[in-house]
Amino acid sequence: MDPVTIVLVLSVLGMFYVRKLIKDLTRHTEGPDSMKEIATYIREGSDAFLYRELKTISLFTVLISALLWLTIGWQTAVSFVFGAVLSALAAYVGMKVSTWANVRVAANALEGGKEAGVMAYKGGAVTGLCLVAMSLIGITSLYKWFGTPVPLAGFGFGASLSAVFLQLGGGIFTKAADVGADLAGKIEKNLPEDDPRNPAVIADLVGDNVGDCAGRGTDLFESFSDNIIATMILGLSFVFMFGNQAVIFPLLVQAVGLVATIVALLFLRRNKDILKTIYISFGMSALVNLVGLYWLATNYMNDPLLFLAGAIGLLTSIVVAGTVLYYTDSRFKPTREVGESSLRGTGVLLIQGMAYGLESAVAPMLFIGAVIWGVNALFGGGIYGLYGIASAALGILSMTGIIMAADTFGPIADNADGIGELSGNEAKVGKVTDQLDAAGNTTKATTKGFAMACALMTSITMLFAYLRELATDAGVNLMNIVVNLAHPVTVVAIFFGAVLPFWFSALAIKAVGKTADQIVEEVRRQWKENKDILKGKAKPDYARCVDISTKAALRAMILPAVLAVIMPIVAGVIFGPLALAAYLVAVNTVAPLLALFMYNAGGSWDNAKKYVSVKYKAKYPEAYKAAVAGDTLGDPLKDTAGPSLHVLVKLQSIVAITLLPLFL
């Protein structure tokens, strides 16, 4: 069998393992009827949201693929459809399984919770494996069909389109519901989190599934696919050196990544502390990846340097995740200081969080810059230097499956906790799920840092893939392409690109504010019109809040998503394909800085709130209020605008690569 077929077969086998994971999961009980009822609400809400979301995506998919067919070619159009559909499908399966897992985890917690942690993690692994396997299935089939990776840029574009809608829509939904529920419940009426009397509480739980689970899933699907495709395109430059091997190498690396994920899951052991289980599985997956990568580098590519680049990539993701942890965990100085400053009022708490948030963007960017510089030098510069940088990105992304499992673990645990509370079983269930929820918050910091490192390294790889395509079309060597910054038009293109992340984030954040307002109004209305709700004698109308969030989120996501697609086209048409590269560099630089700031400021305020809640809430209620204000500001930053910026970055490059023929 040729190597590409092997990757395809492995990926299909991966999907069989997914089926096994799902079967193992559904064998567990869903618990008492009270739990089933809540779970049904969540499922219905999530389905309703995703159904309408997919309708919008389908519409755009048809429209754009038709345009691609007419302007670029049928292969690109077909790839586009594949990318959009597979990405959405992976997200759909992942989210569906999460809504099956949450109630089972809660039910298991009711019985003592021995299995609960591992169940939640394996539930999350469905999303992780699905996205890796489906992406590989799509890319290998198309590559086998077309025989060249160039039209596969359309696949990346399709994946980006799904991602921008799902991440944005999901992000707006989840934070609008969260902020709305908090404002009306926690702040106005002093209700605890997940109180059944709060009509927005189900919307909040639905949000965890559609935002964190489906949204992040498509984000990583996009990074994963874009990175493979961009590296394949760069690999075309080495046909004289390695034959087709440099093109196929990225596929093999990620097939190893798939196997590594499965191995880590097969050897999963239950520990008292679920975090230990998760970290051991990370280590196991990394080990298998490194061994596989070493074998591929030395035996398939005959260059151990490629192993070194991949290992450096892995290290990068650990460092970036480490800085996220440092800035957002209250065990460390920044967030502790933010928490302590709550005693001196809301203003000081906000100032401190803002300052640390801005600072937190510095170290990761400098580190990634140093890695790009170092790897390039290590590979002796030139085109091979660029291939080295791409390989570093491959190294990071080989961990996608297992990282995504840990990421989806979070919302499952969070949902289980909510189901326990809403079904009136908080006493028993809470003991288990609170711990899981806390573990989920810690892994989130890791996975966000990972997603960030992926997005940035991928987009740099894509920049060079774009330049390679440009060089090929111009009939020159990639190294002879000149994008001259010493020219006013290039500088203006940089301005143009740098503006986009600010604009896009502003729209996303504003959407959360507006939708949250509507939720607050609705919650107040329900309480006013039926006094029994607050007394706990009547059930609130949960579905209405879900419905409002859904409609508002879907409406609000259109403008920023369209802006994100239109801007690179406008830039390409006005400034031409060379200055478009400058535009891409600007987006690639500004968006990650802004995203890091938003993530970390938001994460820090979130954890500072928890810190204050434990330490000062009872004695200084004003301090707690200050901390809640910070958390609320941080919500749309860290869970709507921040993650959407990742998607934005990659979308810019992939649009540029796909539509390059139009700008020439």
Add this chain to the structure above:
Amino acid sequence: MDPVTIVLVLSVLGMFYVRKLIKDLTRHTEGPDSMKEIATYIREGSDAFLYRELKTISLFTVLISALLWLTIGWQTAVSFVFGAVLSALAAYVGMKVSTWANVRVAANALEGGKEAGVMAYKGGAVTGLCLVAMSLIGITSLYKWFGTPVPLAGFGFGASLSAVFLQLGGGIFTKAADVGADLAGKIEKNLPEDDPRNPAVIADLVGDNVGDCAGRGTDLFESFSDNIIATMILGLSFVFMFGNQAVIFPLLVQAVGLVATIVALLFLRRNKDILKTIYISFGMSALVNLVGLYWLATNYMNDPLLFLAGAIGLLTSIVVAGTVLYYTDSRFKPTREVGESSLRGTGVLLIQGMAYGLESAVAPMLFIGAVIWGVNALFGGGIYGLYGIASAALGILSMTGIIMAADTFGPIADNADGIGELSGNEAKVGKVTDQLDAAGNTTKATTKGFAMACALMTSITMLFAYLRELATDAGVNLMNIVVNLAHPVTVVAIFFGAVLPFWFSALAIKAVGKTADQIVEEVRRQWKENKDILKGKAKPDYARCVDISTKAALRAMILPAVLAVIMPIVAGVIFGPLALAAYLVAVNTVAPLLALFMYNAGGSWDNAKKYVSVKYKAKYPEAYKAAVAGDTLGDPLKDTAGPSLHVLVKLQSIVAITLLPLFL
């Protein structure tokens, strides 16, 4: 007389007019002893701060000028000392006169306040004229001495050094005092603004002088000087075309600017509304500038296009100032919405302000980008296109004198209001000074937008001046210089530059938070140890709060200032002079975006607070508290980090130009 001598003579005459303005001012009475006493406190505090600030600047000036002498040449070193000293001197004179004006304005208000507005404006004009005249005196003398503009980069560097210290130190001082006074006074004890029982209140008033007046003065001195010098250097490219005229043209344009300022002041008429007076003087100054520019362009340079470029520059500053006004004034939608959202809690108010702040950076950057693009095309591209862009910047900066007058008007009016209140004359004085204060807040929006447009256009001009120097040293034509973005090292240099504004702002904001903490502690201590203070029976120890702010601000400014000087040197050494240009572009792009966001979010929260205070404070105290939290977060953004970023941008380019021989 040769044109350069004419400019020198005009500038010296300008200083005589400054003397006349001061004499006119000091003829007025300082009012009752109670006012004199408060004014003395403010003066002593301002002097003490500036004295220590100047000591620090002197130390760095001696050190850096010695290094410049050794590495670059004595001419650059001498220019550096000139720049640092003249900039500091202009700021010193301006601030000194402000502290003479404030009490006289208050005294005049006590007598009905017929003259108060014009007095405050003319007091501000001293700062405006001083900086224009002193900059021109310095530049023309050095140019006459050396016969070439190249070593004058040292003058710009010196001015930048003064500016970074004065703007940062002043900005930290003023906001730490402001935030500290508010937190302890307004929020904890519900005292009104400027209440004499608040020990931090004098520090707050001192802050207006050292931050807004001296700080902004050095910022504009720097833009003004840098822009002239950079354009002169670019002008060297046209010796074949215009002889030395293209080098001297910027000096002549700004001499016209000086005359225009004096004409506007000579024809100043008192109006019921001081804003009308100010706007008429803006119009008058603009008119004289345009006429003068037209004459110079057609008769001296024989190219009316240069007039057009200058006029477009003027238009740019109006547009940028207009967007600032739109986003920060509660008559318009954004700030009104932010204000209204106070009813739905602190979180929503913060989210809205954040979203509009991010959005507000978009339009000005796009507009300035369009202007650069358009002017370059208008001049047919090439080096002459760059000269056209520089001329547009000259057009903006020809308004410096009158704009700075309006800017300094603000703190004088603010101080007068405070003096009235603290001396127990609020009833009579407030009627007049409240109006002046409100006018000051409106002009501030205009002048901030102006300072921003100046900084950005200047830094772009400087970028090309840097590239010209690089080309000259390499013995090639400027248009043949290539900074290739399609190269990993250039991309890394971009990352490196983009990180700096985040880092620098973080340090500045953190400094405000920490210093404000110390002020709050001190205020609480005084109130605790002497219960009579809060009863109004004993005087608080104002000087101690001033002293704490001074020490803390001076300590905190060192690290960011040193970072700002070191980073471009490190970038130049590591990446080389070509990639250093990419580094500069990154700073030039990211810093203005961040500054606009910070300005406008801060300004919006500030005015939203005033809006809420009038509309909702009485009925919904919680809404007012929410608005105060937003305002507090906004304070260090809009008055410390934001303005310091302007200085940072220019400092980067001027360091690069001055030290270029080291990187080759």
